[in-house]
Amino acid sequence: MTELLKKMLRDMLLARAFEERAAEEYAKGNIGGFLHLYPGEEAVGVGVLHAAEPADYVVSTYREHVHALARGLSPGAVMAELFGRKDGCSGGMGGSMHLFDRERRFMGGYAIVGETFPVAIGIAYAIALRELPEAVICFFGDGAVNQGTFHESLNMAALWRLPVLFVCENNHYQIGTEIHRHSAVPEVHKRACAYHVPARRVDGMDVLAVYHASGEALAQVRAGNGPQLLEFETYRFRGHSMADAGHYRPRAEVQAYERRGDPIDVAMAEAGMDEAAAARIPADHVGRLAAQLGRDGHLDEEAFESMKAAVAAEVEAAVAFAENSPEPAMEDARAALDCNRHGEVLL
Amino acid sequence: MKNDACLYWQALNRALDAELAADDDVIVLGEDVGLYGGSYRVTEGLYARYGEWRVRDTPISESSFTGLGVGAALVGLRPVVEIMTINFALLALDAIINMAAKIPFMSGGQFPMPLVVRMPGGVARQLAAQHSQRLEQTLMNVPGLRIAVPATPQDAWWQLRQAIRSDEPIVVLEHELLYFSKGPLDEAAEAPPMHRAEVCRAGADLTIVTYSRMRELSLRAAAQLAEQGISAEVIDLRSLRPIDWETCLASLRKTHRLLVVEEDSRFAGAGAEVVATLAERAFFTLDQPPRRVAGEELPIAYNARLEAASIPSAPSIVAAAREICGQQPPEEKS
Ligand SMILES: Cc1ncc(C[n+]2csc(CCOP(=O)(O)OP(=O)(O)O)c2C)c(N)n1
Ligand SMILES: [Mg+2]
Numbered sequence: 078m079t080e081l082l083k084k085m086l087r088d089m090l091l092a093r094a095f096e097e098r099a100a101e102e103y104a105k106g107n108i109g110g111f112l113h114l115y116p117g118e119e120a121v122g123v124g125v126l127h128a129a130e131p132a133d134y135v136v137s138t139y140r141e142h143v144h145a146l147a148r149g150l151s152p153g154a155v156m157a158e159l160f161g162r163k164d165g166c167s168g169g170m171g172g173s174m175h176l177f178d179r180e181r182r183f184m185g186g187y188a189i190v191g192e193t194f195p196v197a198i199g200i201a202y203a204i205a206l207r208e209l210p211e212a213v214i215c216f217f218g219d220g221a222v223n224q225g226t227f228h229e230s231l232n233m234a235a236l237w238r239l240p241v242l243f244v245c246e247n248n249h250y251q252i253g254t255e256i257h258r259h260s261a262v263p264e265v266h267k268r269a270c271a272y273h274v275p276a277r278r279v280d281g282m283d284v285l286a287v288y289h290a291s292g293e294a295l296a297q298v299r300a301g302n303g304p305q306l307l308e309f310e311t312y313r314f315r316g317h318s319m320a321d322a323g324h325y326r327p328r329a330e331v332q333a334y335e336r337r338g339d340p341i342d343v344a345m346a347e348a349g350m351d352e353a354a355a356a357r358i359p360a361d362h363v364g365r366l367a368a369q370l371g372r373d374g375h376l377d378e379e380a381f382e383s384m385k386a387a388v389a390a391e392v393e394a395a396v397a398f399a400e401n402s403p404e405p406a407m408e409d410a411r412a413a414l415d416c417n418r419h420g421e422v423l424l
Numbered sequence: 425m426k427n428d429a430c431l432y433w434q435a436l437n438r439a440l441d442a443e444l445a446a447d448d449d450v451i452v453l454g455e456d457v458g459l460y461g462g463s464y465r466v467t468e469g470l471y472a473r474y475g476e477w478r479v480r481d482t483p484i485s486e487s488s489f490t491g492l493g494v495g496a497a498l499v500g501l502r503p504v505v506e507i508m509t510i511n512f513a514l515l516a517l518d519a520i521i522n523m524a525a526k527i528p529f530m531s532g533g534q535f536p537m538p539l540v541v542r543m544p545g546g547v548a549r550q551l552a553a554q555h556s557q558r559l560e561q562t563l564m565n566v567p568g569l570r571i572a573v574p575a576t577p578q579d580a581w582w583q584l585r586q587a588i589r590s591d592e593p594i595v596v597l598e599h600e601l602l603y604f605s606k607g608p609l610d611e612a613a614e615a616p617p618m619h620r621a622e623v624c625r626a627g628a629d630l631t632i633v634t635y636s637r638m639r640e641l642s643l644r645a646a647a648q649l650a651e652q653g654i655s656a657e658v659i660d661l662r663s664l665r666p667i668d669w670e671t672c673l674a675s676l677r678k679t680h681r682l683l684v685v686e687e688d689s690r691f692a693g694a695g696a697e698v699v700a701t702l703a704e705r706a707f708f709t710l711d712q713p714p715r716r717v718a719g720e721e722l723p724i725a726y727n728a729r730l731e732a733a734s735i736p737s738a739p740s741i742v743a744a745a746r747e748i749c750g751q752q753p754p755e756e757k758s
Binding site for chain 1: 460481485486549550555723727734
């Protein structure tokens with residue numbers, strides 16, 4: 078378990094460093110468009126995807142960089158996509174909101190809220206038809222559950238016992254609208270009972286809890302018992318996107334989440350870093366961590382620092398890779414659009 | 425407030441404010457239009473002034489909140505539905521096309537439809553394929569709908585107010601890159617009919633017909649053409665359904681050459697309708713085959729250079745205009 082935890086902690090550190098760097102590159106003008114970042118929510122993507130098998134499929138939203146990284150896409154390929162370059166995982170055509178990787182079964186980032194549900198059940202339909210031991214992981218936000226596709230897809234998934242794990246990243250906001258102002262039933266997991274889909278709510282700031290809940294749910298899904306839904310309670314530390322400062326959130330609320338714990342600190346605690354060592358680490362929210370620590374001491378200060386350094390180097394290399402990658406040409410765009418691979422005669 | 429310079433979003437904001445104040449039946453609804461003040465600030469301040477029943481924040485449920493607008497309009501409210509961007513209107517097309525546009529007709533004329541659906545669209549800055557389109561052609565093909573495409577603060581002010589006061593279903597297509605453009609606004613000036621085109625630059629050699637953000641590029645191109653001895657007349661359609669053919673025909677009788685500039689892709693686009701109808705009606709007036717400068721037949725790439733290369737630019741308009749006027753592009757200076 079400790080090895081796994083260290084890996085997850087490392088992925089979360091990478092996620093945080095990658096996203097903070099993306100924000101810097103956006104400010105420099107190397108990244109454009111809409112950029113939705115993930116700090117605060119790392120435990121969800123990392124925990125869920127560590128519980129997944131390589132044969133599982135992932136369908137994601139526009140806030141998907143970390144899902145892609147946790148799925149094993151290289152930081153260079155993701156950063157190059159954010160830079161709009163040819164070596165990006167979508168060839169520079171998709172950008173931040175549309176990361177795809179066929180090989181890793183990363184079936185795309187979708188920017189129209191509510192699109193992930195039907196795509197996920199379609200893939201799951203094919204799995205069920207072919208009787209394969211695979212699952213589809215379908216990410217969505219709390220705002221997406223008021224889209225008709227959520228209800229329509231849950232119904233079909235339940236009706237035909239499709240192998241989907243529905244993963245709600247409930248960060249309590251749909252851009253500027255707080256969940257109590259957009260949902261009559263703000264407990265997302267409670268909605269699943271309308272379709273007899275087993276569901277529960279889990280602390281999305283605790284990577285171990287996320288990992289265990291996902292593993293159990295995925296086992297059920299793969300066993301052919303139909304879809305499951307997990308609602309992870311989490312919080313985004315930044316605004317909705319780079320265009321949003323998040324001023325609509327009461328200061329006290331943001332502080333409460335910060336006190337409750339940065340998911341990275343929680344992961345460090347679970348990795349068993351000793352109390353004194355943790356206290357010396359100049360991270361943002363370690364105060365809370367100190368109280369929880371002092372167990373096995375598996376992760377000492379030195380190991381932690383070297384993990385951070387490795388992650389920083391990886392992000393640096395990703396940026397260099399992106400910078401050195403060429404821009405795609407118009408012919409690349411035309412080739413991307415053309416899926417006629419068998420020379421079908423059209424005219 | 426005469427000839428106040430103002431931003432496009434501010435003109436829309438003032439128009440909404442004026443109509444909310446004038447008529448208790450006017451309501452505004454959409455995602456983040458209330459407390460947040462609108463993604464592009466268009467509804468800023470209105471929630472505080474008119475309260476949550478008149479300025480309603482909705483869940484992400486485009487199909488149903490646009491349909492709600494239809495239902496409310498049936499019983500006499502005058503809803504202004506904001507769809508955050510046109511890309512999400514694809515989810516509301518049933519409400520717009522099958523309900524709003526058809527109920528007056530299907531009911532044998534019993535129910536008017538005082539509904540306005542406003543939304544921005546277009547190619548902005550690297551918003552990628554799902555967020556970079558206009559879709560006007562989809563709506564233009566629907567009998568029963570009216571479509572306004574204001575390109576200036578003055579037109580935004582006039583046309584949004586006219587749309588709210590109209591008893592017919594009207595789509596107001598805004599443009600993401602126009603929200604922060606500046607222009608004069610005279611609130612008291614008398615409005616032209618809502619769908620009348622504007623000749624925004626007079627010329628003698630060719631007529632450039634355009635709309636929305638391409639107005640600005642076409643005017644820029646016309647200025648460059650003037651330096652090269654070509655006098656281009658520029659018409660901003662201001663409306664895509666109905667289209668003011670008379671203004672276009674009057675211009676063609678003078679210039680005998682037609683160039684249509686549109687941002688969205690060419691095939692079966694808005695320009696196709698303009699060219700087809702003007703060719704039908706003015707075939708013998710034209711000296712040259714009409715031409716279109718339009719977007720590429722591609723979804724819009726995230727990559728900034730490809731994005732720019734996918735839509736018209738002032739140089740591409742200039743080049744096409746020179747060609748119809750029988751002039752080759754100027755020699756590259758070496
Ligand atoms: C159909 C649709 N409507 C509106 C939007 C604009 N939009 C983008 S993200 C977002 C909020 C989504 O909130 P949530 O599902 O909770 O995800 P989060 O961003 O919080 O992760 C909205 C309204 C959109 N992309 N698609
Ligand atoms: Mg949310």
